[in-house]
Amino acid sequence: MAETARHPEPRYGNRPTMKDVAARAGVGLKTVSRVVNSEPGVTPDTERRVQEAIEALGFRRNDSARVLRKGRTASIGLVLEDLADPFYGPLSRAVEEVARAHGALLINGSSAEDPEREQELVLALCARRVDGLIVIPAADDHRYLEPEMRAGVATVFVDRPAGQIQADTVLSDSFGGAREGVAHLIAHGHRRIGFIGDQPRIHTATERLRGYHAAMAEAGIAVEDSWVSLGSTDPDRVRAAAEAMLSGPEPVTALFSGNNRVTVTVVRVLADRERPVALVGFDDIELADLLGITVISQDAAAAGRTAAEHLFRRLDGAGHPPARVELPTRLIARGSGEIPPA
Amino acid sequence: MAETARHPEPRYGNRPTMKDVAARAGVGLKTVSRVVNSEPGVTPDTERRVQEAIEALGFRRNDSARVLRKGRTASIGLVLEDLADPFYGPLSRAVEEVARAHGALLINGSSAEDPEREQELVLALCARRVDGLIVIPAADDHRYLEPEMRAGVATVFVDRPAGQIQADTVLSDSFGGAREGVAHLIAHGHRRIGFIGDQPRIHTATERLRGYHAAMAEAGIAVEDSWVSLGSTDPDRVRAAAEAMLSGPEPVTALFSGNNRVTVTVVRVLADRERPVALVGFDDIELADLLGITVISQDAAAAGRTAAEHLFRRLDGAGHPPARVELPTRLIARGSGEIPPA
DNA sequence: TTGAAAGCGCTAACAT
DNA sequence: ATGTTAGCGCTTTCAA
Numbered sequence: 001m002a003e004t005a006r007h008p009e010p011r012y013g014n015r016p017t018m019k020d021v022a023a024r025a026g027v028g029l030k031t032v033s034r035v036v037n038s039e040p041g042v043t044p045d046t047e048r049r050v051q052e053a054i055e056a057l058g059f060r061r062n063d064s065a066r067v068l069r070k071g072r073t074a075s076i077g078l079v080l081e082d083l084a085d086p087f088y089g090p091l092s093r094a095v096e097e098v099a100r101a102h103g104a105l106l107i108n109g110s111s112a113e114d115p116e117r118e119q120e121l122v123l124a125l126c127a128r129r130v131d132g133l134i135v136i137p138a139a140d141d142h143r144y145l146e147p148e149m150r151a152g153v154a155t156v157f158v159d160r161p162a163g164q165i166q167a168d169t170v171l172s173d174s175f176g177g178a179r180e181g182v183a184h185l186i187a188h189g190h191r192r193i194g195f196i197g198d199q200p201r202i203h204t205a206t207e208r209l210r211g212y213h214a215a216m217a218e219a220g221i222a223v224e225d226s227w228v229s230l231g232s233t234d235p236d237r238v239r240a241a242a243e244a245m246l247s248g249p250e251p252v253t254a255l256f257s258g259n260n261r262v263t264v265t266v267v268r269v270l271a272d273r274e275r276p277v278a279l280v281g282f283d284d285i286e287l288a289d290l291l292g293i294t295v296i297s298q299d300a301a302a303a304g305r306t307a308a309e310h311l312f313r314r315l316d317g318a319g320h321p322p323a324r325v326e327l328p329t330r331l332i333a334r335g336s337g338e339i340p341p342a
Numbered sequence: 343m344a345e346t347a348r349h350p351e352p353r354y355g356n357r358p359t360m361k362d363v364a365a366r367a368g369v370g371l372k373t374v375s376r377v378v379n380s381e382p383g384v385t386p387d388t389e390r391r392v393q394e395a396i397e398a399l400g401f402r403r404n405d406s407a408r409v410l411r412k413g414r415t416a417s418i419g420l421v422l423e424d425l426a427d428p429f430y431g432p433l434s435r436a437v438e439e440v441a442r443a444h445g446a447l448l449i450n451g452s453s454a455e456d457p458e459r460e461q462e463l464v465l466a467l468c469a470r471r472v473d474g475l476i477v478i479p480a481a482d483d484h485r486y487l488e489p490e491m492r493a494g495v496a497t498v499f500v501d502r503p504a505g506q507i508q509a510d511t512v513l514s515d516s517f518g519g520a521r522e523g524v525a526h527l528i529a530h531g532h533r534r535i536g537f538i539g540d541q542p543r544i545h546t547a548t549e550r551l552r553g554y555h556a557a558m559a560e561a562g563i564a565v566e567d568s569w570v571s572l573g574s575t576d577p578d579r580v581r582a583a584a585e586a587m588l589s590g591p592e593p594v595t596a597l598f599s600g601n602n603r604v605t606v607t608v609v610r611v612l613a614d615r616e617r618p619v620a621l622v623g624f625d626d627i628e629l630a631d632l633l634g635i636t637v638i639s640q641d642a643a644a645a646g647r648t649a650a651e652h653l654f655r656r657l658d659g660a661g662h663p664p665a666r667v668e669l670p671t672r673l674i675a676r677g678s679g680e681i682p683p684a
Numbered sequence: 685t686t687g688a689a690a691g692c693g694c695t696a697a698c699a700t
Numbered sequence: 701a702t703g704t705t706a707g708c709g710c711t712t713t714c715a716a
Contacts, residue, residue: 060489070711359693
């Protein structure tokens with residue numbers, strides 16, 4: 001039992017290795033490797049014998065060992081905020097499709113919008129030697145990624161830019177989209193327009209706020225402090241913000257909501273009220289058509305696809321300088337944004 | 343250049359190894375290993391020197407090599423149908439949280455409801471030696487998994503049962519939920535009730551249909567063939583099915599929809615019609631509260647959490663026999679299910 | 685066409 | 701407290 005003493009816990013539940021297959025088929029180790037990898041130079045008869053041994057033993061190649069020799073894992077990592085968010089599901093799915101087309105697997109992780117957790121996750125993925133990384137950043141300093149990128153981990157940032165480093169980036173036109181949405185409300189006669197957005201440390205939140213200010217400025221409207229609220233997307237926070245703007249002697253007559261989670265809460269608040277209030281939301285939402293919600297739509301799947309394509313282009317080849325892609329948004333008028341001021 | 347000739351393509355972009363760190367710090371390899379893994383038996387001074395070398399070199403432990411020795415990858419695989427489906431996002435997220443609590447990463451893959459693709463994905467995950475597997479099956483024969491499970495890959499099936507093998511399974515009470523939903527419609531006076539569900543090869547689809555038939559039988563209602571339609575969840579197909587049931591001399595007065603995707607299309611069809619038709623849908627939907635859609639709700643996050651907990655329990659320990667868990671559903675009345683017959 | 689030997693980067697076992 | 705050696709399962713190289 002010397003063997004057993006050295007390996008008290010059998011690895012992988014004692015899986016057969018190529019060596020075992022070789023012994024059983026009565027061939028050399030390398031011949032098994034050739035068969036498993038469909039390399040040429042094996043007679044049909046030998047191949048058959050090896051195949052039989054593989055099936056009899058239930059052999060499956062250990063990719064960990066393979067990776068160790070080959071250097072590429074054929075896997076990429078995707079770090080986003082929350083897979084349960086309806087915006088990220090389609091994005092992740094699009095990344096997966098591109099990865100699949102390139103023969104790669106996708107390792108997913110959620111940062112929960114926590115910079116530390118993002119870093120922890122990213123570094124764990126690097127330790128697994130993912131070939132590339134797609135990151136929807138929660139952090140605003142990504143210098144921790146520099147050694148990894150130098151070591152060859154292709155990295156693309158999506159939805160928000162990288163902090164303190166140069167890297168490929170795929171963004172939506174948050175500024176332009178918000179400006180268009182707010183201008184739409186202004187065009188329908190509103191002047192007292194509220195903005196409820198995500199936390200100010202999130203790039204898209206401030207960009208959208210900037211778009212709001214731009215549209216207001218272009219219309220010559222002075223924005224009052226009480227019309228703007230940035231913070232967590234927690235329903236209670238959003239509800240309180242909306243109700244504050246809708247109360248008092250001079251309530252807002254329209255709201256612009258900064259993302260899908262804010263929008264759903266705002267819609268619920270407005271549903272409870274009698275006085276009609278106009279609303280345009282950033283991000284489309286399922287069934288928004290039936291509820292008549294006017295939105296600035298961004299294509300999450302396109303963002304994911306674009307990012308993944310950039311990633312594989314970089315993996316496959318040349319070292320062009322970091323590119324920055326900005327995807328357009330689209331205003332979809334469905335009624336809520338066309339309500340006139342009370 | 344002999345070295346270069348042997349390694350024409352530098353692995354991992356030439357990352358430093360423990361050996362490099364050891365050389366730079368002037369210590370032995372094992373000492374570096376000790377520091378990296380926070381093992382005891384290193385003087386503070388030595389540790390500092392090693393840490394410095396690690397940072398100077400940008401060293402990151404190669405987990406592929408580690409896995410090869412240790413036998414566990416600290417990763418699990420999740421194979422589902424489509425990450426972009428709002429039902430699976432929360433499920434995946436819940437699995438990830440449990441995995442994270444156990445220090446494991448999650449590798450995600452979508453089968454696109456294709457049995458071959460499911461198998462391909464599952465076996466690729468096994469080749470990477472994931473410690474465990476959570477599968478929402480598209481296939482109905484999982485004997486291909488037997489060698490893997492024997493070799494120690496813990497496997498849990500969710501949402502639908504495994505085919506032809508014994509395995510841990512976490513299901514929702516599709517039969518009971520559908521029966522309750524249909525009984526609810528009957529209690530509100532309906533007798534001509536249509537059922538539109540997913541493809542009949544999907545277990546949940548037939549279970550829900552069975553629930554429909556049970557409720558109808560219990561009420562002594564003879565079901566007409568034209569009231570039942572199973573098939574793809576493609577909007578065109580669902581729309582056609584719904585419109586057929588709502589037309590003719592004796593249209594149905596109520597519909598039961600078999601899952602979230604069917605429901606959204608049915609809701610759109612009903613929105614275009616004048617005559618009110620009652621509706622109960624299986625699965626909850628975002629904003630269903632505002633649209634007043636009565637649903638049979640199942641907790642996707644709970645399903646994911648339960649499955650992952652089973653998985654890790656099995657990984658951590660004893661070999662109890664395969665368990666089958668059935669999670670309850672909950673009827674949420676919001677209006678659409680309480681509309682009386684026309 | 686086939687196989688033996690070396691070694692990928694790490695950890696376990698065993699010195700010192 | 702620290703280092704040396706063997707070997708995880710595979711691919712690469714080179715020889716037969």
